[in-house]
Amino acid sequence: MKTRSILLGILTVVTGLVWGGQSLTVQAKMTNDQILQTAPKGVTIGNYFSTGNISGNAAKISSTDFGARQAVNLTTDANQAGVIWASDDARMNLNEDQTASMWMYFGDGRKTSSAGDGMAFVLQNDPNGVNAIAKNADGTPASGQSIGVWGTDSRTDMTQPLDTTAIAKLAIQNSWAVEFDTVANQDVSSKTTDANAVSRLKQGPVSAFDWAMDGQHIASGFPWESRTYASQKASETTTTTSGPWYNPTTTTTTTNYYYPSMNHLGKITPGTGTSMFTFLDAGWWRHVTLHWDSSTDTMTYSYNDQVPKAGEEATTATSSTDAASKTYTQSVKINPADDLGVGADGLVRWGFVGSTGSSTAAIENNIVVFDQVPGLVNGNATATLTDTSQSDKVIDDPSDTVNSGDRLSLNYNLKYTSGRESWKDIVAKLNLPTNIVFKNATIKYANGDTDTISDLDTSSSKGQSLSKSLENLNNKQDGSNAPNATADITLNGVAIAGDNDTTTVKETHSSFEGSNALMHTTVSAFNVKKVNGSMTMALTGQITYGPGSTAMANSDITLHPQMNGVNLPTKTLSDSDAAGKFSYTIPASSIISGLTDGNQFVMYATDKNGINSANDVGYTITLKDGTLDLMVNPTGTFNVDHPKNLTGSAMSFPADSNWDVRVKDTRGAGSTWTLTAKADPVSSPTAGLLDGDIVYEGANGDQQSLTTGAAVIATHTADSDSDEVNVTSGWDSTHGIQLETNAGAISGSYQTTVYWAFENVPATE
Template sequence: MKLGGIIVGLLILGLIMGPQAVQAATTDKTEDIAGALKTAPQGGKVDGYFKTGQILNNSAKVVNTGREDGTQAVQLTDGGYNELGTIWTTDAAKMDLSQDQTASMWLYTGNKGVYSGDGMAFVLQNGGIDASAVDTSDTKQPVPAVGETLGVWGYDANSKFSLGRDAQGLVKTGIQKSWALEFDTFSNEGVPPLYGDSPADINMKWKDYFSNSAHLANQFDVDVPKMHIASAYPGDAGAYDVSGKDFSWGWPFRHNSHYSYAKLRHQGIIFREHGSYQLLGTGHWQHLTLSWDALSESMKYTFDDKDPDNGTPRKGYSATVRIDKTKLGLAKNGSQKVRWGFTGTTGNATGNTETNLVIFEQVPSLVNVDATASLKDMTSNQAITQASDVVNAGDRLHLDYHLRYVSGREPWKDIQAKLELPKNIQFNSAKITYANGNSQNITDLISANKTGELNQQLDSLSTTNLNATISLSGIAVSGGERVIPATNSSFTGTNAIAQADLTGVQVDENDQTVRDIRPMM
């Protein structure tokens, strides 16, 4: 992130994505957006739950991805200069922090590599849809702030607040009563080195550096000198350090100088220790899962935890922070609902820019759902829990997909099950059962299936029909491969998407006898 007239480059530390080169291939902004939308992962429609912020020159908008399933994306910036985009949930779609919540989404932070800037932020805020960071350089007509602020943090224009060591003044320019998780594609760490020369020479370098106005207000990330993800409270004085730097030199320290700048006190930092891979600006979609624990009042965020090509899970990078709800303006015995959304900015005309896009899988408070898969060897009466487990060819296997409606203000509706059926299992029966007592036999669909993929429409799940189970029975066969590979199945509704992964299992060819082919339904 980079302030005002200073440009934001890209989080260049390639965190999680795996082996991607430090500098992503770049294209012009039109090609970048078109390419991103063409490769967009599956998500939901969002135009009914979000509104663009009521600020000057807001660059945010909802766009169609072109996918047949109707997936929409929030476009915060389009790769132009000095852009600020904000988008917030409607009153009806606020997040209720009195209950556990899950939000999942895909982020696209452009393809500019080290030339990216500035980044985006996920924000919880207890205000209106006109909330944004504010540039108070012109006291008569403050305007929304871009650059280093990411549209959410306080704006230390020309170091005006750090010069006066005025943390409270700086706080007033950030979004009030808020918590933000930043995806910072440019590290604002602009200070000279503190080694290699005499104290007097070092002081002179600092004096020369800060005498250049282009170097002012470019120190937010001094303590995190790399591309990063982190969180803090934009409207709280504790989030900022305006103490600057003091120098004393000469014997016995007869000379003193002070240099003023503001730092952000980052919490829950995620970055890559070595710079051989990128964290953001990779030209790829990257997945984010946010999990709110109401009891501990903590937020866990996990980045890059799914493969964008097939949606299969991977470990990703996580951090957990406790959120003080009083800093969001929430009273202990009052409403626990907060507005949430995204902000994003780019740099000025002489610096770095990026395209920022978001696709939502699960919107908190709207619908909270989950899905799991389990496989059991009925012959040996053993659950299959890891890829090293072994079944005999001919063993009777039972596979369940469990879908659960946890909470929400809407039913989970229009659910399309897309099952990746495990290879080397000869299925002979299948049915769907619901919590409300309804059931459906789909054995004929299994028998006729030749593709290894089953698509089936499911009934809506809600508070009156909390779960559904798809049960399949079959026989393990070796197929000459001695393994049943892992699979990933998806359950896509119009307002939420869930996935269920099934571990692989080894098949022992020693016993080819089919012991019992009766259905286990």
């Protein structure tokens, strides 16, 4: 019995594709104009580019939503080659450091079977100048695996030995290129068997430059040098039989087939998995920076060194663990004279080439938007976050941790190094990290000018976005403007913990957008650890009511403090203190070091009847470098050095010789401190509370109890940058800490704990 089946139809609705663990949104392919609408902001491209007189050159300057002449469009359709070169006046000078920074779009291979073929940044001194492009044997511009820069194989008979010199002669001459290759050209690969390779080679020239590569990649090399190309071989062995059947002759023949591969330098690949095929062309604008170090003749290229920008609003963002979201960097050596034919003037032409393959399903839109145009403005922007509470520790890794209350300094440094123009019309667009309360933002220029950022919210720890216009930067006289090569934006603040013991602060990205150069920088992610306990500073004072006013109880009076214009926690007075007597502990996290005019502390009082104090109490608090250290012997005794028995009357026992209290002050001459001490009640496990007290007796005979409040032990002003005072020096039977007993004191072994503290601001009434 035969079973006959009829396939009537299958309707599949695809809303998404999960490939290799990454969710991708599948949509209709965008047009070139739609892609340009998603482009990041770039600098306006001046009249320093030329498309030359190259037959079929597809390159053009295009507009984006940010205005005209914002993008270089190399290809928009199948079977295209596009090339654009800098004019003579815009050539790079390799005798100086140079930077090229740009956003690049390679198409969206998720919407097609495969993109192809990519584009390349090229340095060249080809005799053809702005008409330079790689050629086929017939002189037409080369596309496909050549990408318009590498040489081509002109043979038609693949059994002819390969001539790598002949291939190199069809490339752009006196050149170096870094390619962004969106398809691995592997008609024949290192994994192909000879039999399969021969079958393909019998059909003619193959596309196998990426013979040993896996997937999309970035790599560099010297297109015009024969060493860039290698000859690969596949062999076919055939056996034939001839002659009479009774005496046959067997002949074995081996035929070799030759094809070229390319030697890739400075390779960047994502590894295996989905990203092999979407490393470049995943519908994203990818950022690329090339930096030439003239002192070492080294070109460094970095891929994905800024956060990728979506090529379409609905695209699913790449995961932070995806290979295509990491930054990749490689460096290669280039000898300007030998490798590029550069003369003593150091000048070399630069530009972009790109090409597409024959498949209309794999059309690749190769587009470039510049942040920095080589030679126009060269410079850099950096961000450095420093924890000054941890010996100026630089916070530059997501694993770094600061403590709540730590003083942090965030510096953005802009540096102009060289160029044909000053860096003009710069606007700093700062995105500040969360969990830091920034108290001030100052700007200092190389020419001595200073400025501030006025829209800083000095009470917010939620992260802020600030915008500030800056002065033009240059390193030589520019009209009436003196050299002004750097700008430093410095923000000082305090780390603020979140609700958890440790809070992770996300990285932030800022930009500096000029009319002729855009630069970016990043503050690393880091952690803020909640710290129990803090160093504090206390102020004391007295509130009094004037004639005709009804004095309130202490618990009806509230203090309202501010530091540098920021409200601090209020405090209600305690009824256990004397009427109107107050003290306020200033949070150490509110005090900033390095302020020119010091920290401005202001406080006023209100009562429950709504009466405000007629005056504000104000202080200027300045933190100096250095430390104030207290060194105390952990154990001190009375009545051990020279023991005396109780007599039934009042007695006094001076501190024994083991009391040792020293203060070391390295904050500098003129710094002051006040040392206080208070103690728990003196008691014995068997005899109970002592009928007596522990007191401090000054030189004038005045006594202060340590058990009823903090007694002032010593006040001192440093007379050197490294000042040390022995507080207990000179204590005797009538001066220093004493144990006083009354007539009812009972013999026994008694204990107490003494608490030492600094007050390094003067007390006031």
